[in-house]
Amino acid sequence: MGRVCLLLLCLVAACSSVKAASRPAKPARHPSRLIVRFASDAAVSSAAAAAAAAAAAGTDTLKLVAPRLNLFTVKVTDGSSPEEKAKQLTAMPGILYAEVELQMELAGRALAQTRPPPPSPTREPRPQPRAAVRRPRRRPATVTPNDTFWSQQWGPAMMNAGTGWGLHRDAASVRVCLVDSGVAWGHPDLAANLAPMSEAYQALHTDRYGHGTHVAGIVGATPSNGLGVAGLAFRTSLLACKGLEDDGTGYVSTVVGCIDSCRSLGAHIINLSMVLQSLSTRDDVRSLNASIKAATDHGVFISSAAGNNELDLDYRPVYPGSFGYPGLVTVANVQRDGMLHQAAWNAGSNFGANSVHLAAPGTDILSTYDESTLKWGGAYQIMTGTSMAAPAVSAIAALALPASGGKLTNVQLQQLLIRTSRPLPALKGKVMSEGVVDMYQAILEARAYA
Structure with a gap:
């Protein structure tokens, strides 16, 4: 001892007294x-x-x-x-x-495209053949929420959410932990699906930037309450941990601490709509690597944004999405027209035929927002990025778990979401599944495990 x-x-003492040679400061640390x-x-x-x-x-x-x-x-x-x-x-x-x-940020800053030699292949399970699916005798009726802005939500239709909800729309037993900029705990469209937390906890994890509240609404805004928007998970239990500060940036240690806290809070799913601010290697972020691996080894499913830099992640990994562990999916952003999102200043969606698993709608997404935030104002806002695509996958994963009777492991869930994706021609060669996540097909196949 x-x-x-x-x-x-x-x-x-070593961190306060030993001198070392002076070097120029590196960015993003x-x-x-x-x-x-x-x-x-x-x-x-x-x-x-x-x-x-x-x-x-x-x-x-x-x-x-x-x-x-x-x-x-x-x-x-x-x-x-x-x-x-x-x-x-x-x-x-x-x-x-x-x-x-090192510093992290919301999935959004453009980085220069470079093509170094390809990294060693990640040992990741390939999608397995479909399970024997007991198809319903007739296609279920489409569920159409009565929320005020439902007609402005184009993403759910692309993911077959209406018919998916007809099969299953209760994920109340599933805890989805959002590591982000916090959440607006008092937002009227989120309150029903936010897990109860102490006032002290809420004060520490309050969103003053807006991004975390927007992500929360994509997963868990209350549908059919005659208000605002409809979250994809319908009924769920949302947890929020503030891993990024009020300017949308933060540091690895805070994110690692949040991932650890999510596990302590019993999270089944963790959503990471963020990336490292600099192009780094695994060895630069061993702590983040260890926390992701520990969570997936523990059975937690993780949905991670691919990033918005128009990078081919097969050649230039971006973390945390590129860690490639079984039980983790990396999500690209697809537009309304079925194309991978493109934007000026190299701010389009990242991609990778062997490293980005699937796509989800992430362009012009309307969701909840922190109306006290002065940047834009308003209780609902439209935002774009892989930050918006990742929570769509988290929400569908949250529905698939109880639809399977709780029998799907995080690795099986990863494989199921890949193989049940709906193919889109523009995504061939861009993402592993060559398509967009499909709620109806995912829930339909998940029920075969029950």
């Missing part, structure tokens, strides 16, 4: 913060005492980020290079790795 305490004291992962629970159990002793000595303390993964953050306070400091700490006994804290 004494040795571990000494290690942690040395760690904090925190100027002084590192993420550190310890090798054992024994090391973590001593962290509080060691950090308190360090604080008493006037140095920075370790901050716990993700308890399940033994992840902490620590600041470099001596002005030395975070990159060099990370190497120094990684070499210390008891530490698995230390990495520079």
Whole structure:
């Protein structure tokens, strides 16, 4: 125990006293913060005492980020290079790795297209043959919500939501956790589907940017309440964790902490409508990689935005979507005309025949919004991006799970959504499924597992 305490004291001291060669600051990273992962629970159990002793000595303390993964953050306070400091700490006994804290953002900033050599193929299960599907004797009646702006929601029709709801429209038992900019807890079109949380929790995870509330409405705005818009999951249990700040950007450690919190809250599905702000490698974000893998290994299904940079992710991975773990789907943005979304300034949808699984409507999507936000104002807004496509897949996954009697695993759910997608000619060679997610077909096949 004494040795571990000494290690942690040395760690904090190393971040405040050892000089390193000065280097130019790299973009999209925190100027002084590192993420550190310890090798054992024994090391973590001593962290509080060691950090308190360090604080008493006037140095920075370790901050716990993700308890399940033994992840902490620590600041470099001596002005030395975070990159060099990370190497120094990684070499210390008891530490698995230390990495520079990188920045994340909502899926939206354009990056230059480059084509380095293709990465090693990801070992990912290919879609399996369809299960024996018990088709209904007749196609179910189409459910048409009476929400005020239903006629302006073009996406549900492309995904066959009306007939899908005719088969199944209750995901109240499924917890969908949105790691985003928070949520407007008092929004009248969301209140019925938001999981009850304490006032203190709500205060910490309130949306003051609008994006998280928009994503929440795509999944869980209350349908047929004569108000606003209809969410695709119809009835569900929405959780929200604020991984990004009020300007739409944030840091990896906060997102990792949210993923860990989603698991603690019992989430079945996690939605990530965000990307790393810079073109990074897996080794740059081992903590994010570890948190995604831990969640999918735990059985959580993850829907991740592909990003809006017109990049071919087969050649230029963008994380977290490009981690490629079984149980994670990466989602492109399809327009109303069935084409992959294109935009000026290289801001169209990313794609990848082997790395982006499917597409969903993400262009000109009307959904809930935080009316207190001054940027645009209004309780409903139209937004565009793969940020809007990913939650559509999360919502359909939320319906497929109970339709299967709870028997679908996250990996089976991933494969089901790919193989039941509706082919679109323009998506051939662009996404793995060559099509758009189809609620009716997904629910129909999910029922074969029940």
